Amino acid sequence: MPEHLTERQKEVLEFIREYIEKEGISPTVREIAAHFGFASPLSAQLHINALSKKGYLTKAPFKTRNLKIIGLDKTSGRSIPLLGTVRAGKPVIALEEIDSYLTVDKNIFRNKDAFALRVTGDSMIEDGIFEGDIVLIKPEKDPINGSIAVVLINDEVTIKRFYKEKDRIRLVPANSSLQPATVSPLDAYIIGKVIGVIRKL
Amino acid sequence: MPEHLTERQKEVLEFIREYIEKEGISPTVREIAAHFGFASPLSAQLHINALSKKGYLTKAPFKTRNLKIIGLDKTSGRSIPLLGTVRAGKPVIALEEIDSYLTVDKNIFRNKDAFALRVTGDSMIEDGIFEGDIVLIKPEKDPINGSIAVVLINDEVTIKRFYKEKDRIRLVPANSSLQPATVSPLDAYIIGKVIGVIRKL
DNA sequence: ATTTAACCTATACGATTGTATAGTTCATTT
DNA sequence: AAATGAACTATACAATCGTATAGGTTAAAT
Numbered sequence: 429m430p431e432h433l434t435e436r437q438k439e440v441l442e443f444i445r446e447y448i449e450k451e452g453i454s455p456t457v458r459e460i461a462a463h464f465g466f467a468s469p470l471s472a473q474l475h476i477n478a479l480s481k482k483g484y485l486t487k488a489p490f491k492t493r494n495l496k497i498i499g500l501d502k503t504s505g506r507s508i509p510l511l512g513t514v515r516a517g518k519p520v521i522a523l524e525e526i527d528s529y530l531t532v533d534k535n536i537f538r539n540k541d542a543f544a545l546r547v548t549g550d551s552m553i554e555d556g557i558f559e560g561d562i563v564l565i566k567p568e569k570d571p572i573n574g575s576i577a578v579v580l581i582n583d584e585v586t587i588k589r590f591y592k593e594k595d596r597i598r599l600v601p602a603n604s605s606l607q608p609a610t611v612s613p614l615d616a617y618i619i620g621k622v623i624g625v626i627r628k629l
Numbered sequence: 630m631p632e633h634l635t636e637r638q639k640e641v642l643e644f645i646r647e648y649i650e651k652e653g654i655s656p657t658v659r660e661i662a663a664h665f666g667f668a669s670p671l672s673a674q675l676h677i678n679a680l681s682k683k684g685y686l687t688k689a690p691f692k693t694r695n696l697k698i699i700g701l702d703k704t705s706g707r708s709i710p711l712l713g714t715v716r717a718g719k720p721v722i723a724l725e726e727i728d729s730y731l732t733v734d735k736n737i738f739r740n741k742d743a744f745a746l747r748v749t750g751d752s753m754i755e756d757g758i759f760e761g762d763i764v765l766i767k768p769e770k771d772p773i774n775g776s777i778a779v780v781l782i783n784d785e786v787t788i789k790r791f792y793k794e795k796d797r798i799r800l801v802p803a804n805s806s807l808q809p810a811t812v813s814p815l816d817a818y819i820i821g822k823v824i825g826v827i828r829k830l
Numbered sequence: 831a832t833t834t835a836a837c838c839t840a841t842a843c844g845a846t847t848g849t850a851t852a853g854t855t856c857a858t859t860t
Numbered sequence: 861a862a863a864t865g866a867a868c869t870a871t872a873c874a875a876t877c878g879t880a881t882a883g884g885t886t887a888a889a890t
Contacts, residue, residue, distance in 0.1 A: 448704070453695060466868070469847080492694060492877075526700065529698075531706040556828065576830065625827070625828040626826070626828075638836095669838070691877085691878055693877050
């Protein structure tokens with residue numbers, strides 16, 4: 429099925445792949461030429477054309493740094509912000525709060541507006557959410573009863589099971605050594621609902 | 630710490646982020662200008678300069694399509710195989726076993742040879758590993774004592790805490806309703822060590 | 831009232847980059 | 861012996877693109 433490549437073409441393809449892996453951007457014909465010691469950019473160009481014709485990469489005419497290697501799947505990842513702090517406010521995420529970004533599989537975590545938080549405390553250990561875990565959160569003002577919610581109380585982030593009662597909100601930890609709390613909706617700023625957990629061991 | 634951004638700058642930064650996310654390559658000043666309806670590329674350039682000065686992205690002079698958002702590493706995704714079944718054998722992964730691929734953040738899960746498995750059973754619930762979770766596994770024949778290992782016994786995959794004794798292997802579940810087992814090394818094919826957990830809620 | 835800052839336009843220069851033309855070398859094929 | 865194809869050189873052209881110069885508008889600040 430895969431068309432045959434010459435040794436040189438394999439080398440060039442491999443260089444392009446590594447360059448993209450490392451730099452996050454595709455090399456120019458001259459950069460490729462420089463790497464292989466070619467005196468003419470055309471030398472690199474011809475290899476690119478061959479690789480393109482054989483279906484190993486795509487390019488668009490006259491678009492610079494636009495080589496894309498087939499099969500090198502960049503589309504299944506989604507980059508979501510990992511927040512350092514959380515504050516109440518209209519815009520769900522303030523850019524200043526973003527610590528870094530985290531790549532997740534977007535086939536699993538479909539929500540586009542999701543963001544991530546690092547867990548502190550052990551309030552949810554019985555639900556398998558430990559300190560140091562990263563939780564993925566879907567912004568939501570009105571989570572359904574029983575879901576795990578992220579709530580801001582007195583500028584402090586807590587993760588609890590969420591139950592809406594008549595005029596109160598009941599927050600139940602998944603830790604038998606801790607007590608449920610009942611707060612006024614006025615004191616609780618509901619950030620969202622936990623849709624995923626990522627743990628590194 | 631993080632410098633303040635104007636509304637417009639946030640919009641531009643967000644557009645650049647989404648463009649990179651979608652195209653896998655950074656936009657040009659003119660593409661940014663076109664998106665916002667700017668008549669002059671300089672309008673976009675000025676925003677870029679401001680964002681760069683405030684530390685939200687980097688760029689190199691005269692290098693085209695070279696905007697890089699700080700913290701957003703397009704190369705941070707890694708595609709690892711998600712196995713449907715596991716069999717003992719020389720090549721750690723047989724292609725037939727691969728159900729699909731899973732993208733993970735390679736800054737968090739650094740192991741290149743890692744693969745993933747869906748958890749069945751509740752042997753590790755007290756370690757926060759539940760049925761339906763996806764565990765990331767680093768292939769390893771000789772995991773250190775106390776680590777969570779994936780072991781094949783009688784063609785069945787089990788996840789347990791691993792302890793090597795004199796001539797036996799002790800497999801301890803993290804579930805007080807289950808009993809530890811001790812097996813002969815001949816009956817146990819050690820697949821690897823659990824290095825991560827991903828759960829979708 | 832003047833200044834300042836953020837934001838934008840119009841136009842153009844020059845660097846980068848993809849591409850083309852014309853030719854060379856060398857191993858393999860027919 | 862002639863032909864072919866892969867690989868490369870030298871040079872140049874043209875599209876793309878980052879950047880610069882010179883100004884305009886508006887709202888907030890001093």
